Amino acid sequence: MEVFSLLLLISFILYLFWRTGRRSKQFPPGPRPLPLIGNLLQFDMRNPLKDFDKLAQKYGPIFSLHMGGTLFVFVHGFPLVKEVLVTRGTEFAGRPQNPVIEVITKRKGIISVPYGQVWKEQRRFSLMVLRNFGLGKRSVEERILDEATVLMQSFEENMREPFDPFCFIDNAVTNIISNFLFGKRFGYDDHSLRNILDLVHQNMKLAAGLWAQLYNAVPLVRGLPLPHQTILNNAVKVMAFFSKELEEHKATLVSGEHRDYIDAYLEEMQKPENKGSSFEEEGLFIILSDLFIAGSETTSSTLLWALLYMMTFPEVQEKCQAELDAVLGNNSDIKYEDRDKLPYTNAVIHEIQRFANVVPLGVAHAPIKDMQLWGYTIPKEASVITNLISVHRDQSQWKYPYEFNPSNFLNEKGEFVKSEAFLAFSAGPRGCLGVSLARMELFLFFTSILRKFKLVWPDGSKVPDLTASYGITLSPPAFKMAIKCRRQT
Ligand code: HEM
Numbered sequence: 001m002e003v004f005s006l007l008l009l010i011s012f013i014l015y016l017f018w019r020t021g022r023r024s025k026q027f028p029p030g031p032r033p034l035p036l037i038g039n040l041l042q043f044d045m046r047n048p049l050k051d052f053d054k055l056a057q058k059y060g061p062i063f064s065l066h067m068g069g070t071l072f073v074f075v076h077g078f079p080l081v082k083e084v085l086v087t088r089g090t091e092f093a094g095r096p097q098n099p100v101i102e103v104i105t106k107r108k109g110i111i112s113v114p115y116g117q118v119w120k121e122q123r124r125f126s127l128m129v130l131r132n133f134g135l136g137k138r139s140v141e142e143r144i145l146d147e148a149t150v151l152m153q154s155f156e157e158n159m160r161e162p163f164d165p166f167c168f169i170d171n172a173v174t175n176i177i178s179n180f181l182f183g184k185r186f187g188y189d190d191h192s193l194r195n196i197l198d199l200v201h202q203n204m205k206l207a208a209g210l211w212a213q214l215y216n217a218v219p220l221v222r223g224l225p226l227p228h229q230t231i232l233n234n235a236v237k238v239m240a241f242f243s244k245e246l247e248e249h250k251a252t253l254v255s256g257e258h259r260d261y262i263d264a265y266l267e268e269m270q271k272p273e274n275k276g277s278s279f280e281e282e283g284l285f286i287i288l289s290d291l292f293i294a295g296s297e298t299t300s301s302t303l304l305w306a307l308l309y310m311m312t313f314p315e316v317q318e319k320c321q322a323e324l325d326a327v328l329g330n331n332s333d334i335k336y337e338d339r340d341k342l343p344y345t346n347a348v349i350h351e352i353q354r355f356a357n358v359v360p361l362g363v364a365h366a367p368i369k370d371m372q373l374w375g376y377t378i379p380k381e382a383s384v385i386t387n388l389i390s391v392h393r394d395q396s397q398w399k400y401p402y403e404f405n406p407s408n409f410l411n412e413k414g415e416f417v418k419s420e421a422f423l424a425f426s427a428g429p430r431g432c433l434g435v436s437l438a439r440m441e442l443f444l445f446f447t448s449i450l451r452k453f454k455l456v457w458p459d460g461s462k463v464p465d466l467t468a469s470y471g472i473t474l475s476p477p478a479f480k481m482a483i484k485c486r487r488q489t
Contacts, residue, residue, distance in 0.1 A: 026377040028064040028073055030055065038066030040217055045210035047470035049360060052076075052387060062374050064382075068217025070096070071382040073373075076390040078397050078421045080374065084365060084386055088373075089428030090115075094366035096383040100215045100228060101207065104235040109286030110433065111294065115368050118278040122287060125279075126433060129264045133180050133437075141336050143179055144441055147172050148448040154188055155453060155483060162458035162480040165307060169445075170197055170300045176441055177295035181288055182245045183260035196241045199234040200293055205471035206231045235289075242288045246281075262288070295434050298358055299441050301475040305356035306349070306446050308476050309404060311455050312464050316406060320345045321486065324451050330487060334447050336440050342447075343416035347409035349442055353424035354392045355404045358473050362386045362426045388423050397421035453483040 033039050042065075043051035055063050056076040065072045075081050084092045093115040095107075105112045110126060113119040134140035151172040155165070168188060174197060175185035186193040206212055211228040214221055221228075249262040258264045262284070269279045310317040323344045328334060339346050364383040371378045378384065393401045397419065398408050411417050425432035432438070449455075457464065458480055468474035 024377075027071060028062045028374070028376045028378075029059045030064040030066075033066040036068065037214075037217060038068050038070075040067050040210075040213055045213065049389065049470065053390070056387075056390065062376065067213055070217065071379060072385060073376075073378055073382050074385045074387060075373075076387045078391045078394045081386045081388070081391050081423065082420070082427075084373070084384060085362075085423070085426055085428040085431070089430065090368070091371055092365045092367055092384055093429045094368045094380070096364050096366040096381065098216060098364070098383075099219075099222070100212045100231060103232060104239075105286045105289075106282070108283045109290040111290045111363060114366075115430075121278050122283065123433060125265075125268060126261075126287065126291070129258075129261050130180070130434070130437060133261075140437065140440060141444065144176055144444045145333065145448070147175050147185070148445055150188075151445065152448060152452050155449075156485070159453075159483050159485075162461070162482040164478060164480050166304060166478060167194065169303050169307075170296070172445065173300040173303065173441060174292075174296040176299075176437070177292055179260070180295075180437075181261045181291060182249075183263075192241070196238055197296065199238055201297060201475070203231050203234050203238075204293070204297055204473055204475075205469070206234075208471045238289060239285060242285055242292075245288075246284070261291070291434070294432075295437070297473050297475070299438050301358045301473050302353060302356060302438075302442060303445055304476045305358070306352045306442075307449070307455055307481060308464065308466065308479060309352055309355070310450070311457050311481060312466070313404060314456070316348060316404075317450065317455060320348055320450050321454075324447060328451070334444065334451065336443060338447075339443055343410065343414060344406065345447060345450075346416045346443075347406040349446055350409045350422060350424075351404060351406045353442075354398075354408065354422060356468075356474065356476075357389045357392055358424065358475075359426075360387070360389045360470075360474050362388050362423075363430075365430065386423075386426070388426065391421050391423050394421060452485065452487060454486050456482045456484065458482045 031039055031042060034041070052074060053076075055065075055074070061076045061080045063074055065074070075084055095112050095114055098112065101112055107113055110119065110122050113122065134143060138146070151168055154168050158168075171186065171188045171190075171193065174193065178193075179185055206227070211226060212231060214226075215228040246262060249260075249266065253263055253266055255267065258267065265279065265284050265287070268274060269281070269284070271279075310320075323342055324334075327341050328338065362385070364385055366382060366384060367378050367380055370380050391397070395401050398421070399405070400408055409416055409419065409422075425435040425438070459482070461480065464479070465477050467477060469477065
């Protein structure tokens with residue numbers, strides 16, 4: 001009997017080796033996978049973006065990799081990415097399984113929820129609350145401008161020496177989303193928020209790294225005390241932070257008076273028609289985490305890149321400042337609607353996003369059933385990765401694909417021109433839920449900073465390092481900047 005069991009075990013292992021060490025011709029082409037781990041160790045997981053480009057050059061705009069038993073399909077370039085996100089957006093609006101993330105989210109919330117009724121309900125509700133955000137005493141615009149004033153004051157207090165703007169920008173941006181979610185802001189020296197943000201940033205790196213991929217690809221390693229456990233431990237601490245906010249809200253909720261997202265959601269949960277629906281407390285937890293994480297690091301990294309590029313390309317900075325001065329004069333407050341009168345500045349903000357590629361690979365999609373794409377079969381359980389950088393570098397779409405050049409968004413008359421190939425927020429049914437808020441934040445923070453300060457590299461500082469640190473987001477390296485006041489107020 002023991003011999004029989006042993007033979008059975010060996011046959012099973014051999015079967016696994018055989019199954020995971022071959023690729024089907026129906027799937028998009030790609031390198032031969034190794035048994036069990038697939039293509040996992042065949043590229044540099046510290047930053048695989050260059051490897052993905054090389055694979056696209058070798059196999060074409062659609063290729064596939066195996067991570068353990070899971071098929072990853074990569075789509076490159078504007079036409080194919082547009083097909084997945086927009087033209088056939090609903091067919092590819094699913095989310096693949098991602099075991100390490102699922103331990104945390106249990107496929108609830110918004111970002112990792114599969115396509116279907118629950119996702120529609122939760123997305124629609126969150127969009128509705130986001131639209132009404134600021135209908136109360138202060139508009140969203142005023143709240144952002146209030147925060148920008150505090151940010152300017154902090155810059156001014158620190159300007160005697162070159163300083164690292166990271167914490168100030170990170171906290172300012174997080175205060176906007178936390179105002180929306182919890183109805184409050186945190187002081188820039190508040191350690192409770194800093195600690196949480198540090199955990200979130202660490203997880204954004206780890207979740208795209210080797211250990212997370214290993215956890216997903218090889219179930220046997222999941223219980224082992226390896227670095228992937230950090231992701232789970234960090235998530236527990238972040239959830240405890242939300243739990244405190246939630247308990248405080250439950251204790252002080254006044255029916256019909258929504259201070260913020262949590263209040264609106266708690267009221268929605270209590271509606272008789274929502275009994276047994278997807279509006280429940282665990283889901284709320286995950287949405288808080290989704291919106292907090294998606295709404296903070298993305299926007300703060302974009303603004304940090306903005307500061308870096310303005311110091312690196314001083315002529316662009318000066319042109320923005322000249323336009324802002326000419327259109328707004330010295331005294332008037334800036335408003336979001338001024339964007340239409342500021343084509344150059346608007347083009348610069350778009351170019352910062354195009355060039356920085358803060359979410360380089362978007363969020364993985366999945367077909368809602370087995371699908372054909374470019375003549376290949378894409379099974380329902382595959383991860384479809386839309387390479388947004390490849391769209392932002394697509395030579396058929398941009399005048400200067402590899403240069404930082406605001407002319408990418410300007411016509412000969414100097415007017416701002418939109419481009420369908422601008423996909424910093426992705427597009428289609430699963431496109432960024434916070435795009436309107438993020439655009440307003442980027443515009444108001446960026447213009448407030450440039451109107452008030454001239455940004456320069458500190459004397460004697462080294463050649464700027466523009467190498468991004470890879471994770472789910474591409475964040476800039478730590479840097480110091482020197483600032484000079486351009487105007488009072
Ligand atoms: C999804 C980019 C700010 C909430 C996404 C996606 C991208 C993105 C590329 C993936 C879409 C896809 O699956 O194809 C950005 C950038 C931002 C930003 C570059 C800032 C500069 C925000 C903000 C919020 C937010 C402020 C919250 C208020 C979300 C959510 C999703 C998402 C909830 C998932 C949507 C879904 O699965 O239906 N974002 N985002 N984002 N974003 Fe943003």
